[in-house]
Amino acid sequence: MLYKDYGKTGKKISVIGFGGMRFEKSGDKYDFDKCAQIVRKANELGVNYFDTAPFYCDDQSEEIMGYSLKDMPGEFYVSTKSSELDGSKLRANLERSLKRLGLQKINFFHIWCIMSMDDYKKRMSKGGAYETALRAKEEGLIEHLVFSTHCNGDEIEQIVQEGCFEGITLGYNILNFPYRQKGLKAAYEHGLGVATMNPLSGGLIPQKADYFDFIRGTDDQSVVEAALRFNGSHKEITTVLAGMGSIEQVIENTRVGYKIKEFSEEKLSEIENRLSASMDALCTGCRYCEKCPQEIEISKHMIAYNQKILGDVHKGLDWLKWHWEMTTETASKCIDCGYCESKCTQHLPITQRLKEISSW
Ligand code: SF4
Ligand code: SF4
Known part of the structure; x- marks a missing residue:
C-alpha cells in the first residue's frame, strides 16, 4: 500500500x-x-x-x-x-x-x-x-x-x-x-x-x-x-x-x-x-437534500435524471417506474420552497429538473 x-x-x-x-x-x-x-x-x-x-x-x-x-x-x-x-x-x-x-x-x-x-x-x-x-x-x-x-x-x-x-x-x-x-x-x-x-x-x-x-x-x-x-x-x-x-x-x-x-x-x-460539463452536475445520491415538505423523494428523482444526462431519458423513466414504483406526477408536487437546493452538495437546479421530469 x-x-x-x-x-x-x-x-x-x-x-x-x-x-x-x-x-x-x-x-x-x-x-x-x-x-x-x-x-x-x-x-x-x-x-x-x-x-x-x-x-x-x-x-x-x-x-x-x-x-x-x-x-x-x-x-x-x-x-x-x-x-x-x-x-x-x-x-x-x-x-x-x-x-x-x-x-x-x-x-x-x-x-x-x-x-x-x-x-x-x-x-x-x-x-x-x-x-x-x-x-x-x-x-x-x-x-x-x-x-x-x-x-x-x-x-x-x-x-x-x-x-x-x-x-x-x-x-x-x-x-x-x-x-x-x-x-x-x-x-x-x-x-x-x-x-x-x-x-x-x-x-x-x-x-x-x-x-x-x-x-x-x-x-x-x-x-x-x-x-x-x-x-x-x-x-x-x-x-x-x-x-x-x-x-x-x-x-x-x-x-x-x-x-x-x-x-x-x-x-x-x-x-x-x-466528458461534458453536465457530468459535473450528476447527482451523487448523498441524500442531504431530503425532508421535502411535499414528501418528494428528491434523490431518487435526481438519480433518474442522471440517466438523462448520460443520454438515456427512457432509462430514467424506467428507474422511476419499475425500480421505485413512482410516477412522474410526484415531481409536479414541488412548491418551489427552495429547501432542497440550499442543501444540495452538488448545487443542482433540482426544481427545474423536477419540472422537466414531470413532463417526461
Ligand atoms: S423546492 Fe420543491 S422539491 Fe425542493 S424541498 Fe421544496 S417542495 Fe420539495
Ligand atoms: S443533495 Fe444534491 S447531489 Fe445529494 S442526493 Fe440530493 S440532489 Fe443529489
Whole structure:
C-alpha cells in the first residue's frame, strides 16, 4: 500500500481510505460482526484512514466503526465530523462521537459540509463551531482540525488562505476533474492534507461500467480500479475515500493502493474529450437534500435524471417506474420552497429538473 504525507501533520496515510457510509444491512439491521470483518480486512490490507460521520448508515456508522476498531491490531486513524454551526451543539456532537467510537481523541475532526462563504463565516463566528473545535483540540480531544466542503475552487482558495485548517475533504473524481481542479491545487499548495470523497461519482461509475469503459487504462481490471487509481495518482491527493460494504469491495479497492500509476497525458485528454460539463452536475445520491415538505423523494428523482444526462431519458423513466414504483406526477408536487437546493452538495437546479421530469 502506498502511504502519503497528510499535509504537514506528520501522519502517513494510506492512499486508499475507508469510507464508512456504505455498510450494508443484513435484513433490516446492521450485523456489527459482519461489518467489523470488513473494516478489519481493510486494515489488514494496509488501510489506516477510517472515515465516518453521524447520519451515515441510519446514524449507525460511528457505532459500527467503534465496534470494529476496538482492539484492532493495525495502526489506524479515525475521521469524523460535525455540521453544527453553534459551538455548544458541536461540542455535544464531538462528545457523542468519542463515546460511540470508544476513543479518547479524534485524529481528524471535520467542520463538515461547508456549502458557501456565507456558511463558512457562520462556522468561524465568535462562539461558533470553529472556535469550539479549536478549544477541544487544545484539550486533546481533537488531533487535527480539518474541513469538508462543496464550495467552488475560488471559495476553497479563500478558505485555505486563511490558514485555519490542516486538511480538507472534497468531492473529486474522473468525471468532474476538469471542473474541480482549482480547489484541489489551492489546498495542496497551502500545505493541507487532501482526502477525496465520491471517487466513483456516487456509485454511478460501476453501475454504468459499460458506458464509462473509456476511463480504463490497459492495466485496469475494472472501471472502479481506473477511477480510484486516477484520484490516488494525483500528487495533490493524500487519500481516496472509497465506500466499502463487502470483503470483495475491500479487496478490489485496496488492490489499487499497491499499483498506483499516473495516467498518461494522452489518456487524460482522451477522457477529457469524452466528458461534458453536465457530468459535473450528476447527482451523487448523498441524500442531504431530503425532508421535502411535499414528501418528494428528491434523490431518487435526481438519480433518474442522471440517466438523462448520460443520454438515456427512457432509462430514467424506467428507474422511476419499475425500480421505485413512482410516477412522474410526484415531481409536479414541488412548491418551489427552495429547501432542497440550499442543501444540495452538488448545487443542482433540482426544481427545474423536477419540472422537466414531470413532463417526461
Ligand atoms: S423546492 Fe420543491 S422539491 Fe425542493 S424541498 Fe421544496 S417542495 Fe420539495
Ligand atoms: S440532489 Fe444534491 S443533495 Fe440530493 S442526493 Fe443529489 S447531489 Fe445529494
